[in-house]
Amino acid sequence: MSDPTPLVVQFSAVSKTFGDVKAVNRISFEIRRGEFFSILGPSGCGKTTTLRLLAGFDEPDDDGGEVRLLGEVVNTRRPYERQIGMVFQSYALFPHLSVERNVGFGLEQRKTPTAEIAARVREALEMVRLAPDKFTRRMPAQLSGGQRQRVALARALVLNPAILLLDEPLGAVDLKVRKEMQLELKALNQQLGTTFVYVTHDQEEALTMSDRIAVMDNGLVAQLGTPAEIYENPRTAFVAKFIGESNFFGGRVVRRAAGALELALARGECIRVPDSPAIKEGQQVQIAVRPEWMDVCRPADVPAGENALAGEIRDVIYLGETMHVMVTLEDGNEVTVALRNEGQLIKPLPWKRGDTAAVAWLPEDCQILEEA
Amino acid sequence: MLWLVVFFLIPLLIMFAYSVMPRGEYGGVERGFTLESYQRFFVPIYLTILIRTFLVSIACTAICLVLGYPVAYAIARSGRWKNLLLFLVVLPFWTSFLVRTFAMIFLMRDTGLINTWLLELGLISKPLTILYTPFSVMAGLVYGFLPFMILPIYASLEKLDNSLLEAAEVLGARPAARFRQVTLPLSLPGVVAGCLLVFIPALGSFLTPDLLGGAKELMIGNLVQNQFASARNWPFGSAASFILMALVLAAVMIYLRMRDAAPAAR
Numbered sequence: 001m002s003d004p005t006p007l008v009v010q011f012s013a014v015s016k017t018f019g020d021v022k023a024v025n026r027i028s029f030e031i032r033r034g035e036f037f038s039i040l041g042p043s044g045c046g047k048t049t050t051l052r053l054l055a056g057f058d059e060p061d062d063d064g065g066e067v068r069l070l071g072e073v074v075n076t077r078r079p080y081e082r083q084i085g086m087v088f089q090s091y092a093l094f095p096h097l098s099v100e101r102n103v104g105f106g107l108e109q110r111k112t113p114t115a116e117i118a119a120r121v122r123e124a125l126e127m128v129r130l131a132p133d134k135f136t137r138r139m140p141a142q143l144s145g146g147q148r149q150r151v152a153l154a155r156a157l158v159l160n161p162a163i164l165l166l167d168e169p170l171g172a173v174d175l176k177v178r179k180e181m182q183l184e185l186k187a188l189n190q191q192l193g194t195t196f197v198y199v200t201h202d203q204e205e206a207l208t209m210s211d212r213i214a215v216m217d218n219g220l221v222a223q224l225g226t227p228a229e230i231y232e233n234p235r236t237a238f239v240a241k242f243i244g245e246s247n248f249f250g251g252r253v254v255r256r257a258a259g260a261l262e263l264a265l266a267r268g269e270c271i272r273v274p275d276s277p278a279i280k281e282g283q284q285v286q287i288a289v290r291p292e293w294m295d296v297c298r299p300a301d302v303p304a305g306e307n308a309l310a311g312e313i314r315d316v317i318y319l320g321e322t323m324h325v326m327v328t329l330e331d332g333n334e335v336t337v338a339l340r341n342e343g344q345l346i347k348p349l350p351w352k353r354g355d356t357a358a359v360a361w362l363p364e365d366c367q368i369l370e371e372a
Numbered sequence: 373m374l375w376l377v378v379f380f381l382i383p384l385l386i387m388f389a390y391s392v393m394p395r396g397e398y399g400g401v402e403r404g405f406t407l408e409s410y411q412r413f414f415v416p417i418y419l420t421i422l423i424r425t426f427l428v429s430i431a432c433t434a435i436c437l438v439l440g441y442p443v444a445y446a447i448a449r450s451g452r453w454k455n456l457l458l459f460l461v462v463l464p465f466w467t468s469f470l471v472r473t474f475a476m477i478f479l480m481r482d483t484g485l486i487n488t489w490l491l492e493l494g495l496i497s498k499p500l501t502i503l504y505t506p507f508s509v510m511a512g513l514v515y516g517f518l519p520f521m522i523l524p525i526y527a528s529l530e531k532l533d534n535s536l537l538e539a540a541e542v543l544g545a546r547p548a549a550r551f552r553q554v555t556l557p558l559s560l561p562g563v564v565a566g567c568l569l570v571f572i573p574a575l576g577s578f579l580t581p582d583l584l585g586g587a588k589e590l591m592i593g594n595l596v597q598n599q600f601a602s603a604r605n606w607p608f609g610s611a612a613s614f615i616l617m618a619l620v621l622a623a624v625m626i627y628l629r630m631r632d633a634a635p636a637a638r
Contacts, residue, residue, distance in 0.1 A: 057538055080544045092539035096557045105553075106543035155543070 005032040008070055008163055008195045009054065015064035016049050023049040025219035026065065031163075031197060031212075036189045038198045038206040041216035042242065048167065050216070051199045055165050056082050070162060080109075085156030089168040091148045093140040099125070099151050100136035106159045124158035125151075127188070146177035153185075157192070166198045170205065182208050203243045207231065215239050232290075237369050240288040247294070247335045248369075250286045253279055260363055263287070267331045271307040272363040279368065286369045291338035293365040296325050296351060299358040308360040311335070313351045323349055327359050335359050391610035399604035409611035418595070418612070425592040425616075428506075428581075429574035432513040433521075436570045437563065439514070440521035444562070445555075447522070448529035458526070461519050473512060473583050480508050480584070504586030512580040517573065521566040528562025529555070564631070572620055592616050 009031035016024040024046045031037045039047040052058040053067055056079035060066075066073050069082055079086075093102050101108075103124055104117045112120075122132040128150040140148060149169055156164055166185075170178045186209045189196045200206055206213050207227040214224045215238075223235045234240035237248065251263035251271065260272045261279060273287055302308040311329040323344075325337045337359055339349065351357060391409055393401040412418075447457045464472060479485050480502040487499040502508055532555060540550045578593030587594065592612060599609030 055538075055542065057541075079538070079542045080546070084542060086539065086542045088535045088539060090533065090535050092533065092535040094536060094540075094554060105540070105545075109544035109549060152539075155539075159543070 005034070006071075007031065007068075008033050009037075009197070010068040010071075011050075011053075011065070012068070013065035014050075014053060014067055015061045016046075016053060016058060017061050017064075018049075022219050024053065027216075027219070027221050028065075029214055029221055029224055031195060033195055034189070034193045036186060036196045036198065036209055036211045038200060038210040038213045039216060040200055040203060040206040040213050040243070041222075042201055045216040046219040047199045047201075047216045051165055051167055051197065054163075054197060055079050055084055055086055083162040084165055085159055085161035085163070086165040087149070087152050087156050087167065087169045089171045091140070091145075091152045091172075093148055093151055093155075095140050097139075098136065099130075099138050099140070099143070102140065102151055103155045103158055105155060110159075120158050121154075124154035127157060128154045129184070130154070144177075145173040146181065149173060149181065153188075157188075157194070161194065163195045163197060166196060168200055169198075171200075171202075178205075185209060207243070215242065217242075232367075234288060234367055235370050237286060237288065240367065240369060245291050245336060245338075246288040246367075247291060248286060248288055249333075250284065253281050253283050253285060256281060265309075265331070269309055269331075271309070271366070273366040273368060274364050276368050287366045288369055289361055289366055291324070291336045292322070294335070294337040294359050294361040296327065296337050296339070296357050297360055299356065302358055302360045306360045306362055307366070308358045309335070310356070310358045313353055313355040313357055315353060316349060316351055318344065325349070325351055327357060329359075387610045387613060390606050391614050393607055395605050395607045399600075399606060401606055406607075409605075409607040410615070412608060413611055413615055421590050421592055421595055422615070422619075424589065425575055426619075428509070428513070428589075428591060429571050432510060432517060432574045433567050433571040435510070435514050436518050436521040437567060440518055440566060441525055441559075441563070443518075444522045444525035444529055447526050448532075461522050461526075464515075464519065469516060470579065472516070473579060476508070476512050476515065476584060477503060480511070503584065504588060506585070506589060509581050509585040509589060512584040513574055513577060516577075516580060517570040520569040520573070524565035524569065525559060525562040528559040528565075532558050564627075568624070572624075575616060575620060 007030045009029075011027055011029050013026045013028055014024060015022065015026050027046075027050065039050055041047045049058060053060055054069075056074065056077055059076050067075055069084070074082055094105065097105070100118075100121050103121045107117045107120060121136065125132045125135060130147065130150050135143075135147070135151075140151070143151065149172075152169070169185075170181055173181065182205060185196070185198075188194075189209075198206070198209065207230075210227055212224065212226055213230050215222045215230060217236075217238045223230055223239045225233070230239065231243055234243065234246070237246075240246040240248070249263075249265060249271070251265040253261050254264045254270070255262040256275065259275050261275055263271050263273055263285065265271065273285075279285060296313075297303075297308075299308075299310050309329050311327040313325060314328045314334070315324075315326040317324040317326070319341075321341060322338045323341050325339060327335045327337060329335060390401050392405055392407060394404045394406050394408070396402050443461075447454060447461070450457055477484070481487075482499040482501065482503070484503070486502065487496075490496045491499065536554055536558070537550055540554050545553060575591075576593045577591060578597045581587070581589060581591045581594055582597075596609045596612050596616075599605045599612065603609075
């Protein structure tokens, strides 16, 4: 299949070892021009190493594959020869230089004429919504966290990089500013057409902003796809657990019938899951179901065609937007069901601790997981 | 606070009182008030000593800076060897300064280690005169004060955030530019502290010029010591100390003014 959008980043079987730790283990992925691409994972998963390989702070192992930027192999090329910009988690503003000199730093290195520097610095500051007249003379210490990160962003963007690397840039700013900046970053990406590579451990942040997400685990790309694909079709238990919440069930395929597989759980209960050609009869499989795709009902009221498991209500938790109903199934497993809160004062949920109930869900809402 | 009053302020006041009192016959002071000791200082012979003291101290500070900065830089980037190297920098303090100065004499005298080795290697045919020269004094001072330069510079380099250097690199700064525009300016507080820690005690040094200079090239510290000890002119010794102190204070104040004014000009 041909893709009209050129690839700006290509990782082919890239490895990086520190001592005897394989931080990144033969990973391959591609990033298209203009994409907002997130690398998501818990700390130690290799996401920062991946970004540093991309930036040129680290080089791949000698036989560690190829990193290509804009089509060229850049394995050993220094960061300043890569047409990249970078925004650091710690902001990394030069504390001894004013906002103007910070933003103009890269232009100064390129021997840009002073008048042009001043004009481009103003332009860059306006782009990140900092009034130039108010901020150019300030020192980094006189700025709030959000303002510092805006300056850092302006400092990277003023050089018109082909790729902007962002290393958890919002990790240190408070929640409100973070939400605001997430939308602004997304808008900047669309407005400038610059490719953004965004490293984060915050799944919500990745889902909000990204065109595509690479979920990393243990030095490997566990899954790569759009936010919807990642959330709605998690391929492994790790992805299902790391992004959002999931309920897990394990069972053996007993029958294939009418476009569905019938699964026998440990205590013999039968549930139906969507058919998948890779699965054979008799095979042991694990499935995941999102809490918000399940419902709680009386055992007698289970809608026809739905999977249902009986249990006892353990707790009902008020979360504002949603209500979490925790159900202990007959086999002892805990299941969380998320229900929309329709107003507990007007229309309270009919469940309380100790009630007998069933959790029910549609077969197509089951996700069959691969062995991790 | 009390500690400062008892051990610093009160002795200082006693010294000041001495400096404006007439000298006693056999040391000490007599009752009365006179500025004679201060007037006496401003004659060419003492002014020469004062100027020499400043020149020697400035040179010593400059040499310590040139030697100390690279050492501090290397230690700050030495990874797991850091603690060992720091330990080696501080190691000389385990021995008394006097003992170390005598060791320098054994190294540098005509029949000392340096000359013996050079003679045996056949590099020289007769011993070099190293001891009792301005060189040996400077060597002794630099040797003694170098750690006071290294440690503060090390401290400021050590806390330099590496991501600043990485940011500079992504922005296009080559190694030389990174050092000049990021590392050096951010280590200046350490450089300043190191310079003060070397320069001020160097001004007051008397042991090194005495033992390694053969008491030929007096520094103001020697003058003060002589006045209190052999010359038994306590008021003049006190006055000389106070003049030195006033000059140091003035120099530091001027420096601080300049530093505070500097950022606005950039």
